[in-house]
Every structure is written in C-alpha cells, then in structure tokens.
Amino acid sequence: MPLADTMRPQRIEEVVGQRHILGEGKVLTRIMESNILPNMIFYGPSGTGKSTVAKIIAKNTDKQFFRLNATTISLSDMKEVMKEADSLLGSNGVLLFLDEIQYLNKKQQQSLLDYIETGRVTLIASTTENPYFYVYSAILSRSTVFEFKPITGDDILPVLRRGIVYAKEHLQIDASVTEAALNHIAQGCGGDVRKALNALELCLYAGAKQNNQVIVDKDLAKQFTQQSIQRFDRSGDEHYDTLSGLQKSIRGSDPDAALHYLGRLLAGGDMLSAIRRLLVIAAEDIGLAYPQAISITKACVDSALQIGLPEARIPLAEAVVLLATAPKSDSAYKGIAKAMEDIQNGKGIGYPRCVQNQHTDGEGGSLGQNYRNPHSYALHYVEQNYMPEDLIGRQYYVYGENKTEQAAKSYWKAVKTKNENR
Structure with missing residues (x-):
C-alpha cells in the first residue's frame, strides 16, 4: 500500500x-x-x-x-x-x-x-x-x-517526519533525510499532502545507500518534486484563480505578487493565457493614465512569442513590472461598459444628421448635413451634438484622477471656455 x-x-x-x-x-x-x-x-x-x-x-x-x-x-x-x-x-x-x-x-x-x-x-x-x-x-x-484550503509547507513537515519513522519501523528502511530535502518536498508539493508523501516514498526507494542507510538529500528530492511545484489545470478553477491573481496584483500595484502569479502560469506552461491577460490589463487597468503602456506591453508580448520559453519569461516579467508600477485608470473601461449597457437596453435610436455619412435624403433632393468640421475652427473645436436624440447629455467617460487625464481635462476645459466666450 x-x-x-x-x-x-x-x-x-x-x-x-x-x-x-x-x-x-x-x-x-x-x-x-x-x-x-x-x-x-x-x-x-x-x-x-x-x-x-x-x-x-x-x-x-x-x-x-x-x-x-x-x-x-x-x-x-x-x-x-x-x-x-x-x-x-x-x-x-x-x-x-x-x-x-x-x-x-x-x-x-x-x-x-x-x-x-x-x-x-x-x-x-x-x-x-x-x-x-x-x-x-x-x-x-x-x-x-x-x-478545504491548500496545506502549508510547515504543516506538511511533521507528516513527512512521521513517514520516515513509519518507513523505518514497518518497511525496514533506515533513512537519513536532510532538512533541506524535507523542506524542499514540503514546500514543493503545492499544498498536497499526498504528493508530498509520494515524493518522500520515491526518495526512500531511490536514494543511494551508505552502510545500509538510504541517503536522501536535496538534489534527490528535487528530482521527484520538480513537476509538483504548483497545481495547474488549464480548465480548472485554479487556472482562473491564477489569472485573477495576476490581474488583481497588477491593479493593486504589487509587482512582487504579480511576478509570482506570472511565474505560476509560466511554470504550468501557459504563456498564451498570461499574454492575453497582460494585453487586457494594459487597456483595462492602466488605460489613459499611461497610454504608452499598451504599446510597450505589445512589444514585450511580441518578443516573448518570438523568443519562446524559458527566455520569454524576461520580457513578460518586464511587462508585468511596468504595468504593476504604472499609474492606474479604468476610465475608458467604465465608459465603454456604460455605453454597452445603454445599447443592450435599447437606447441610442438613429443618428444625429450631422454624423451620418453624406448621402441624399430623398428622391430628387438633398438635405444638408449641417456638419461643422472642427478642423475649420480655432483650436480644432466647435460645439455640436453627436449623440442620438434619446441620449443627449449622457456621460460615459469621466476623467481619471491621474496626471495624463487631468492634463487633458484642463486642456479641453480651456478650449471650451474660449469657444463659449466668442
């Protein structure tokens, strides 16, 4: 057994x-x-x-x-x-x-x-x-x-020590297991007691003998735990928990935790999921606070795809640290979410005449669009309505509290004030 x-x-x-x-x-x-x-x-x-x-x-x-x-x-x-x-x-x-x-x-x-x-x-x-x-x-x-939560390595250590005693008393295996080996097995089993005991058992049977005693050191332990460092099921909850951990750590500006979750994804061989999530994060969580983030992330992603693992971890880590330490804004994300919600609720009927593609409005005649091209006006701005009639006055985008968006807000406030005073 x-x-x-x-x-x-x-x-x-x-x-x-x-x-x-x-x-x-x-x-x-x-x-x-x-x-x-x-x-x-x-x-x-x-x-x-x-x-x-x-x-x-x-x-x-x-x-x-x-x-x-x-x-x-x-x-x-x-x-x-x-x-x-x-x-x-x-x-x-x-x-x-x-x-x-x-x-x-x-x-x-x-x-x-x-x-x-x-x-x-x-x-x-x-x-x-x-x-x-x-x-x-x-x-x-x-x-x-x-x-039931994953078991910590500290909790697993006493179980492994009992396993060594049991092997000696009942299996006639006299073993000398170093603390480094025990710690590696305990920490490298991903919180799974069964995996830890299975790894220990393999070490006891595979270890070299000296004076009829089995010697288990860290190098041997590594051979039987290297594939058990983390659980990873690409279709299971823990896969999505890892992706969620990556995004929430970046959103929370914690580069250390973000690198940890990137490492878990890469250790599981799932570089593509990490890449897709990083591109989303650049737009969703950093957004207009640092618009260049998405271009830099795309460059890191392209490099990773060209290089391949294991070296791909380096540009991906660069993207993760950049995103985690960048200023944050979800203003664009919230804006499109509100717009989509209105559309799904049936709002936004027709088009203002000025935004329509220029075409005749009836047989034998033509109605002017009354469109005023902003480039023909000072500061490239002129006030006119672009919204469908039932959504006039609806606001989707709110400037984020960051340097970049506040600068844009101040600029357009000044432009519109000058326009009103003409």
Whole structure:
C-alpha cells in the first residue's frame, strides 16, 4: 500500500491543516460531535483531506456507508445505493460519499434529490471545482459547503517526519533525510499532502545507500518534486484563480505578487493565457493614465512569442513590472461598459444628421448635413451634438484622477471656455 494511504489519519485530530473548520469549537468539528449530519459538500484542491474527513465521519456514524466516484459511476450504480436506502440494512439511513461530484450530469444529480429531501440518504460530496458553478442548484441549496484550503509547507513537515519513522519501523528502511530535502518536498508539493508523501516514498526507494542507510538529500528530492511545484489545470478553477491573481496584483500595484502569479502560469506552461491577460490589463487597468503602456506591453508580448520559453519569461516579467508600477485608470473601461449597457437596453435610436455619412435624403433632393468640421475652427473645436436624440447629455467617460487625464481635462476645459466666450 502506498505510504500516503498507509498514513491516512484515522482520527480528526490527526488531519493536517483545515483548522478553520476542524479546529476546536469550529463548525465542522461541532457537527461531528453532535452526531447529526447535514448534507455537505467538501470543496478544495486534491490532497487536502476531503476524502479523509469523510471516512472519519463515516466511522463515527451508524449509517450504512457507500463511496462512489462520479468519474466512473452510472445511473444504475446510483439506483443500487438508493435500493439499499429503502432496505432494512439502511434503516438508520445511508451515508453516501460521492467523490468528484462535478462529473455527474444534471439527471444523475437530480436522481439524488428525493432521497436527500426525505433524509434516507445523507450526502457528503467532494469536488475540486467551485460547487456554485458545477453542482445542481437544488442539491446545493440542501447542502452546507465547506472549503478545504491548500496545506502549508510547515504543516506538511511533521507528516513527512512521521513517514520516515513509519518507513523505518514497518518497511525496514533506515533513512537519513536532510532538512533541506524535507523542506524542499514540503514546500514543493503545492499544498498536497499526498504528493508530498509520494515524493518522500520515491526518495526512500531511490536514494543511494551508505552502510545500509538510504541517503536522501536535496538534489534527490528535487528530482521527484520538480513537476509538483504548483497545481495547474488549464480548465480548472485554479487556472482562473491564477489569472485573477495576476490581474488583481497588477491593479493593486504589487509587482512582487504579480511576478509570482506570472511565474505560476509560466511554470504550468501557459504563456498564451498570461499574454492575453497582460494585453487586457494594459487597456483595462492602466488605460489613459499611461497610454504608452499598451504599446510597450505589445512589444514585450511580441518578443516573448518570438523568443519562446524559458527566455520569454524576461520580457513578460518586464511587462508585468511596468504595468504593476504604472499609474492606474479604468476610465475608458467604465465608459465603454456604460455605453454597452445603454445599447443592450435599447437606447441610442438613429443618428444625429450631422454624423451620418453624406448621402441624399430623398428622391430628387438633398438635405444638408449641417456638419461643422472642427478642423475649420480655432483650436480644432466647435460645439455640436453627436449623440442620438434619446441620449443627449449622457456621460460615459469621466476623467481619471491621474496626471495624463487631468492634463487633458484642463486642456479641453480651456478650449471650451474660449469657444463659449466668442
């Protein structure tokens, strides 16, 4: 049996991390102590204890326990569990642990509802994806969601040390593991206890022997953890969380955090998503406060595409630092958002005559557009209406509180004042 399964906690006190829900007096701990189980959904990354906690709960209940994995089950498998819920064996109710519930289709999830509502089945479901997007709303409304967070490297270290002791006592593996190796495994597993124990186990079996003792140093640890530094699923929540972290860090003018999230994307091999997001950020978050940012970002992006990884990280890092430290303005973003909202609400009927393309207005005749070309006037400005009649006076753009836009605001205020005084 793999070391990670052998060392799986048997009591709630042995579970690593999750103190926000499993600590003394915390909500999930109190639920377990009450012995009254609601339907629950455990949401969080793999290797954070979701299945372990469900098994511990099952051991402390008198309900008949079933475990199904949504990636492999069929509707008939679900019906088999429901049949047990109606039998004498299920007289105290059935506890169903449904792993990876996000893979069930709507019909399969609906088949659970009747049994959940009557209490014949108590559901504990786990998912690595956001349940509010992937779980049928009727099940979600009847369940309590608990978020399991990634485990810190400091929390994983004691588990690794227990693994070394277990290997010596039960597997007859006498090992000398350096602190540097332990720290590298603990910090390099992306908050996944299972990955950390698997990496340790591989090191114990692959390490060189000296005087019948296995030697595990940092170089060996690197070989088994180099691909486990971060979780990365290009179609999963963490992918979008990383992109969101990149944009919000730049928007918040934190170049260090922004470089971190860029690094996570590049370590996952997803340079294109980073490139697309940086181009958006240059327009959305820096905008008119520093209009040259989008040109510089485009140049960095083009360089990155021509160079390719790993060197592409350098121009992309340059773009990230530039954007994070640049002045910020979302005035253009807000302006177009308001304009689009009016359009979607059916506003903006027709065109003022002066902005239309010049053409005849009827057979045998022509109406003048009454268009006044600003270039024919002093300071290249003349007052006239460009808005559709039902939107006259509507303001979409508000000058941002930054040097560039305030300079433009002052300029046009002066121009329009001179125009009014003529």
